[in-house]
Amino acid sequence: MDWETVIGLEIHAQLATASKIFSGSATRYGAEPNTQANLVDLGYPGVLPVLNRDAVCMAIKFGLATDCEISHRSVFARKNYFYPDLPKGYQISQYELPIVKGGHLDIVLEEGEVKRIGITRAHLEEDAGKSLHENFHGLSGIDLNRAGTPLLEIVSEPDLRSAEEAGTYMRTIHTLVRYLGISDGNMQEGSFRCDANVSIRIRGQTKLGTRTELKNLNSFRFVEKAIQVEIERQIEVLEDDGEVIQETRLYDADKNDTRAMRSKEEANDYRYFPDPDLLPVIIEEGLIERLRSELPELPEAKRKRFVNEYGLSEAVAAELTATRETGDYFEQAVSSQPNVSPKRIANLIQRELTAALNRDGLKIENSRVTPETIGELAAKIEDDTVSSSAANIVFDDLWHAGDSGNVDSVIEKRGLKQITDISAIETMVDEVIAGNPDQVEQFRRGKEKVIGFLVGQIMKTSQGKANPQQVNELLRKKLRD
């Protein structure tokens, strides 16, 4: 059977406001339990919510960046259910009239194909607290620091057709909210998480299959794995003449499977109704225009500009625009060396710098090597002062030296200046030919690939200083002789 997968995502992005959405408490992560919860967050008798204006502005920015319609009038509603970490017995959310709706976002698939994903709506809501079930000797603990933290729930159309597409869409939204500065997107801290609605149908059918909802997926990898394993489960159920049940399922990362949490029959009736404590949110055109003018260059525009302006491939441009800071770093390096090929700079950032940042767990804005230094190093490769492989060594030294590193002095100290003296190279070539008779024989019998091994040997003995192009040419000449 040829199955088609249909996926829609509901992404919860925590908004980067200084205080909570309806109270003045701080939203800082990791504070001692219940130290960032005031009487409003605790739902004390008589307290009232007051809307945080910054949260509204952030939601509008998201709407503008995704071509959504900004609602001139939106309404907060109460979602009623009982749980000990939900202090008021209801969550203030938006239901019938969300703040933004009807937009879209383009994502770039693996083959460079661009796909447009519909955004149904995005609405503001408050987060609940946290229940702690460990270390309480059979009791439960409640931490209300998170209660009232502002969330933007971004609901996509069911336009995604594979686990990979869902992952890409989630990454694209993640990049976007960080560009906009409306969320730190920190997944370990729960600032960015998602629920996935997954169904399958026989390809060609227009009617949607019965969906299941996968809850609380908090990493890109889990989103893809959970959806993939859920698709496989649904296919198995249907091919065994079974029926998919509409239900909420949890992904178990250890077992890599999903299991039912609650079915629709036992689902809560949330009894939504407009919250009488809050006035409808009225948004004037002037505010929308002001926020529009404050929007930064968005990832998509920047990616296209990098392709056109710097001659980068789509893939490289996508990588260098993954965060606003990476793009800024690249452009600073390029502008410090106008005569150096941007591709060469991009190359250094993608390989050496990214590896070092990952190794040390640093963000690019905290890089130990400045964009200007990267530019300088690229210039040294470009003018043949060092080979690319010697540049690796120079980079490592610069990285460890931090701010005190100077490209020229590292090259000098390490003696990594490229050897272009032909007689010196000739000596090394002769030595390699003499020391590797088997490989030389293979080459002469037509196994051309062996040349790479021989060049490598010379680069090794020269500590990367020999000019690889010269080595290659001379080696071939001598072997044919």
Next chain:
Amino acid sequence: MHEATIAQLSQALQDRRVSSRELTEHFLSRIARLDADLNAFITVTQDEALSQADAADARLATSKATPLTGIPIAHKDIFCTEGVKTSCGSRMLDNFISPYDATAVAKLKQAGAIMLGKTNMDEFAMGSSNETSYYGPVHNPWDRDRVPGGSSGGSAAAVAARLVCGATGTDTGGSIRQPAALTGVTGVKPTYGRVSRYGMVAFASSLDQAGTLTRTAEDAALMLQIMSGNDERDSTALPEPVPDFSKALGSPWENITLGVPDNFFDDGLDSDNAQTVRDALSVFEGLGATIKDIHLENVHLSVPAYYVVAPAEASSNLSRFDGVRFGYRAEGIEDLTEFYMRTRGEGFGAEVKRRILTGTYVLSAGYYDAYYLQAQKVRQLISQDFARAFESVDLIAGPTTPTPAFGINQKTGDPIQMYLNDIYTIGANLAGLPALSMPCGLVDSLPVGLQLIGPHLSEDRLLKAAHYFQKETDWHTLVPPGYAN
């Protein structure tokens, strides 16, 4: 001293003819002597009151006093009061000591008013007779076998019996005006949002409004002057500036038109009550007012609309009483469901449960459109009726209640009969309009209330009309038998 009004006592305090300490001690001793038979107070804060009185006396010696500095008042137990039990008439909050002051409480405290205690009320303000209180019913000082009305019955009885000069109340469907009518005092429910709701335990958020129970309109003006105004903690508080109410009272009479809705004089209205109200209207005619018959097309739908909207909001507002963070918590619990069921089952009384059930039902999937949305549409229509009426009249006048005070236990078995007590008062809540009730006569030796309803933010006009009526009549000066001394 207790025979004087706030306005008179304020003058006496400023003239140093009496001290706040003397006043406070006097009223505290009246409470000690007389409240056992009335049950108007849940908490009496004697020590705090006396120290506040001393502070007020010190302040009166400076130039920083306000008209309320040194005046003993009481708060309905729905208002949060820092460090003092705030029970809302419920077992659920019997152990709740509020960590903060409601905005209205804080404003009165800053003005120097002395809090003598917290008054009894129907549980969570749900009731029209003060019989749903966990702390037992309040008795009407005019006849202790009768109810004082509700839900602000403790405040009304305390003011009527001269246990206190004035008291705060809240009015969601008539909870200030109805008890004011039944106890012969002046009760004012301002425009929705005029007084901040912050710190008032919520019953039905879109209807709740704080106000006053006093002997006269002049006294109400003094208290409301302090209580009113915008509050950054309440998004529904009105930003409009507060006019000088006392100045409005003192301004010369202007001829106004009073609209009298024919639908307020229906079969449900006791005929003696009706006659008393009509006599009161002729007092206004004597002042030069024009009386105009009007018809409010949809006002007969106000009780059913109210009993959808108010329970719906209440069912959600009362969800926070779950025993997790404050209030009553059942003992010996095994699991979460049992925790909720027993805590809420034991903490709430029957009327509160009835309204939570009703409210939950009307908000449920499949019923929301037929009940909640429909009720909101009716509410719109009722507001429009009032708005149309106010195009041709300045104020609307009529009865506050269908009958004078009824007997304790007389209506407890029939919620519909109980709910119909608010038939004339609910409209003003649904439309968010300011309204008041003041004594206008006696029927069978029991007080009868005249209700005035005004357009949005017309408190000054309402108070002035009431003040001029009280200058012409002396119903507001009548003391319940046995409470003169």
